[in-house]
Amino acid sequence: MSASSSAIESVLVENRVFPPPPAFAQAARISGMPAYQALCAEAEADYEGFWARLAREHLDWNKPFSQTLDRSNAPFFQWFADGELNASANCLDRHMGTPVEHKTAIVFEADDGTVTRLSYRELLERVGRFANALKAQGVQKGDRVLIYMPMTVEGVVAMQACARIGATHSVVFGGFSAKAVQERIIDAGAVVVITANYQLRGGKELPLKAIVDDALASGECPSVRRVLVYERTATACAMTPGRDISFDEALAGQSTECAPVAVGAEHPLFILYTSGSTGKPKGVQHSTGGYLLWAKLSMEWTFDLRADDIFWCTADIGWITGHTYVAYGPLAAGATQIVYEGVPTYPDAGRFWQMIERHRCTIFYTAPTAIRSLIKAAEADAAVHPGRSDLSSLRLLGSVGEPINPEAWMWYHRHVGGERCPIVDTFWQTETGGHVITPLPGATPLVPGSCTLPLPGITAAIVDEMGNDIADGTGGILVIKKPWPSMIRNIWNDPERFKKSYFPEELKGYYLAGDGAVRSSDRSYFRITGRIDDVLNVSGHRMGTMEIESALVAKTDLVAEAAVVGRPDDVTGEAICAFVVLKRGRPTGEEAKQLAKELRDWVAREIGPIAKPKEIRFGDNLPKTRSGKIMRRLLRALAKGEAITQDTSTLENPAILEQLAEKN
């Protein structure tokens, strides 16, 4: 495990500092560093008391909790365990009878530009009706429901409706393949699948229901009793009688009133699959109480949320960011948010900027990949430059999902934020449930490319391989020392893997994030230097190298062996590079190009288009040690196009390096 040294160097040379604008700081919820430090001190003085106070203040409990943290079965920590609540009631019902009731909850902009608005009252009614429809289909508390939906209001409604009746949802991003959907249905034991006939992205209709049909066709998903189909477009799709039912049919005659079911605070609100360092994705299991507390609180703290804000998080509900900062956090906090169905580049790469202007967005939260691709587009075509839109409504910007390079940070600051908006570079993970290391916009002086400091109550630290603290300025392993309410509770069906992945013995019981990090010598600010396991971050999407390797070798008629590594990419952060040994020997020229395409399409079918290798190189063999271990560090250097200057003395077949250095 080692942190990348080039990233460490850049933290040492970054000396631009942007203190919070005084007017912003003055009006902020957490105003100035002393206010931040006071919260940290409160957490330090009485850790459980701190979280208990917040949980009582921020959530409505049907039954109050008496115990805050239960460590008796560590690392399976429990928070607020004897308390009962309902997540949907905390997002919707609790606003009824307050000024939020008739406030806009969601401004939905469809792919084609059609705008619809929903108040909190209307959203509650939609969720209630949908929850009743689920009940009518036999869904009960504790059942798992798989959601494979476009980025629409209906997707959010489906999630909230599951929460309302105590069903555990598992949302699968619409870009995953039938095989991926099938694996998740089986692992979760889903009884119902909620999907749409098609999704609309960039003016195109892409099938969703047909993919679910494929996933179910094998007969390997006997748990699924019903498929609910949202008719997003007028195009018909095949319906299996007795199994499939349209939304219209399922919702007809259902009442809008559905009493929320109180569940224990530890009841699994959702399972979300993410990539790890083996071939099989992990079902990250989150709680109801602790998760929701952090969704609401981080919404208010990190985004300094105010009653009149128009919040926009561009993430899809298929990812954790879309769970916490679209489906739950903004609603729990009573915010008005924008939900956008489509892609940033349709009809042109000015879409985000035009939407900010159109909806008077005040807080904009997106991924570095999107920013970098929009920089490129704006440089190529002035018509889509953010300067063409009126972005004066913005007061705060956010970044999530991958490291933001200082150049992209500066562009975002200048051209989108008009040099007046703080940028919160939020570091977190599917497993952390919400932000863990991030600036507070009214308190923290910003340094481009740094996620700065842990939120109050989050005991983030950098340690060596034995769990010992490391001095500032030296790279190490990122851990969180104490359990916190929104942390992952388990890996669905795999408690052993949960323990091994996140609480390795040598780390003193700390939570292992899987990232390398370094703290700056001057301010002790954190900078994330990248994953220390075999996980890649491509356009902010987590991809396991082993997952892609398994997919490649599953093409048994063609592939003998495959190794996948990441290489830096200007736009996507990292790009997937696969080294492949074919059974038929090494192809060259046109044949190599043809086969590379075939393999890329194969990976898209096995996992999804997001997992397609950007580059595939063929060799007679892979670089291996005498004991047969693939030397990945050499492959990483080859992928980057670097000359091999590293020690190759343990390499059995050095001649192979020259061959693998060649592109097709």
Ligand code: WTA
């Ligand atoms: C990376 C996304 C640097 C990191 C919320 C982490 C980041 C992984 C940042 C989690 C950031 C996320 N700076 N790196 N601000 N945010 N990452 O589970 O490697 O999809 O472990 O959660 O993304 O990805 P995930």
